[in-house]
Amino acid sequence: MFLGLTVxxxxxxxxxxxxxxxxxxxxxxxxxxxxxxxHERRMTQGGSLSGGERQMLAVGRALRRAPKVLLLDEPSIGxxxxxxxxxxxxxxxxxxxxxxxxLVEQNVRAAMEVTDVVHLLERGKVIASGAVDTMRxxxxxxxxxxxxSHG
Amino acid sequence: xxxxxxxxxxxxxxxxYALVAVGWTMLLGAARLVNFGHGQMYMVGAFVAWWFMxxxxxPYPVAVLAAILVGALIGAVMLRLLMRLTLSRDxxxxxxxxxxxxQMLEGAxxxxxxxxxxxxxxxxxxxxxxxxxxxxxxxxxxxxxxxxIVFLALRYVLNATRxxxxxxxxxxxxxxxxxxxxxxxRVYMGIFAFEGAAVAFAATLVAPRTPILTSMGxxxxxxxxxxxxxxxxxxxxxxxxxxxxxxxxxxxxxxxxSPAYTTAAVFALLIAVMVLRPxxxxxxxxxxx
Numbered sequence: 001m002f003l004g005l006t007v008x009x010x011x012x013x014x015x016x017x018x019x020x021x022x023x024x025x026x027x028x029x030x031x032x033x034x035x036x037x038x039h040e041r042r043m044t045q046g047g048s049l050s051g052g053e054r055q056m057l058a059v060g061r062a063l064r065r066a067p068k069v070l071l072l073d074e075p076s077i078g079x080x081x082x083x084x085x086x087x088x089x090x091x092x093x094x095x096x097x098x099x100x101x102x103l104v105e106q107n108v109r110a111a112m113e114v115t116d117v118v119h120l121l122e123r124g125k126v127i128a129s130g131a132v133d134t135m136r137x138x139x140x141x142x143x144x145x146x147x148x149s150h151g
Numbered sequence: 152x153x154x155x156x157x158x159x160x161x162x163x164x165x166x167x168y169a170l171v172a173v174g175w176t177m178l179l180g181a182a183r184l185v186n187f188g189h190g191q192m193y194m195v196g197a198f199v200a201w202w203f204m205x206x207x208x209x210p211y212p213v214a215v216l217a218a219i220l221v222g223a224l225i226g227a228v229m230l231r232l233l234m235r236l237t238l239s240r241d242x243x244x245x246x247x248x249x250x251x252x253x254q255m256l257e258g259a260x261x262x263x264x265x266x267x268x269x270x271x272x273x274x275x276x277x278x279x280x281x282x283x284x285x286x287x288x289x290x291x292x293x294x295x296x297x298x299x300i301v302f303l304a305l306r307y308v309l310n311a312t313r314x315x316x317x318x319x320x321x322x323x324x325x326x327x328x329x330x331x332x333x334x335x336x337r338v339y340m341g342i343f344a345f346e347g348a349a350v351a352f353a354a355t356l357v358a359p360r361t362p363i364l365t366s367m368g369x370x371x372x373x374x375x376x377x378x379x380x381x382x383x384x385x386x387x388x389x390x391x392x393x394x395x396x397x398x399x400x401x402x403x404x405x406x407x408x409s410p411a412y413t414t415a416a417v418f419a420l421l422i423a424v425m426v427l428r429p430x431x432x433x434x435x436x437x438x439x440x
Contacts, residue, residue, distance in 0.1 A: 002320055002324060004319050004322070004323050005316065009316050
């Protein structure tokens with residue numbers, strides 16, 4: 001995102017993306033409906049936004065490019081817990097509407113609230129994968145991330 | 152000593168500084184480019200207008216338009232030559248390359264226009280307006296009004312048009328701008344053409360005040376550099392304020408202290424500002440404001 005542009009300019013940025021198979025165009029209005037906060041702040045410069053608002057704007061900008069897949073690298077980082085769940089709930093809405101999302105998260109507890117499939121990586125290797133319901137009971141996840149015995 | 156007259160002179164010179172600096176400010180703000188060929192581009196603008204009037208017999212306003220066109224062309228040529236360095240933002244090499252570009256312009260102008268001082272004759276230079284004890288020429292009035300219009304127009308274009316948004320995006324993050332599907336070489340082309348056109352326009356308005364020489368570029372670059380830096384590297388409004396302030400400073404210093412030391416005094420001012428308020432000089436993401 002551009003710090004020197006307003007939210008609206010950031011979302012308007014660039015040539016309109018081409019529609020194609022597996023691509024959905026997100027008009028500006030759709031982005032504002034997903035993130036009402038961005039609509040409130042649409043005249044604000046990117047540089048004056050809070051961390052959470054910047055993440056929303058970054059996701060909004062990505063959507064405006066009509067992605068086939070949305071890749072999110074630790075969107076929760078540095079955000080207040082309430083903001084994390086708001087952001088991830090919105091991502092879930094996108095998934096429910098048919099978008100494929102690959103979410104990389106250290107905040108596994110929050111991530112598992114909204115994902116369908118979990119792949120657990122350790123030192124670059126996939127050490128476990130499966131549907132979120134089965135993975136929730138996986139001892140390695142419980143121990144490492146969900147604060148089993150020694151939190 | 153008529154202090155009011157000196158203030159008027161200062162305002163006029165200040166607008167001249169600001170108008171000469173506007174293209175460079177844009178270039179610096181948007182492309183982070185320090186153009187040491189700026190003064191020679193100014194000189195070429197003045198000579199093209201002079202030569203055009205002499206060769207075609209066209210009136211001064213037509214010559215102004217011709218100089219603007221040639222100026223934009225020179226800006227575009229400059230970008231073609233510096234494209235690779237501009238895209239990679241190799242700032243030190245760019246600075247040196249623009250110095251060389253300026254020398255090339257100066258050499259070419261020396262060959263084309265000869266070594267003798269010439270006069271760019273504007274009919275408005277001979278018309279003067281008197282208000283009580285103060286007076287100025289119609290040329291001065293045109294200069295001031297044109298400067299204000301150019302700055303307002305630039306501000307509008309940067310903040311309220313699609314192209315302006317692209318310029319601000321390129322200023323902040325060229326790779327990210329390209330990701331958005333914007334052809335950044337075209338944006339750079341617009342920025343460089345604006346620099347060339349703006350400095351040529353400034354030259355045609357300012358140069359009728361004094362004789363023109365093909366070697367006058369360097370003097371021009373020195374003062375413009377001060378204005379651009381004082382304005383807060385690449386800030387549009389800042390360079391307008393800085394131009395007018397430096398104009399007032401030189402006029403009053405020249406009248407009240409000594410005209411011989413004005414340039415030195417301006418540099419002392421610049422050094423003082425750099426030492427006392429360095430933060431104000433940093434290039435910001437909001438250069439369009």
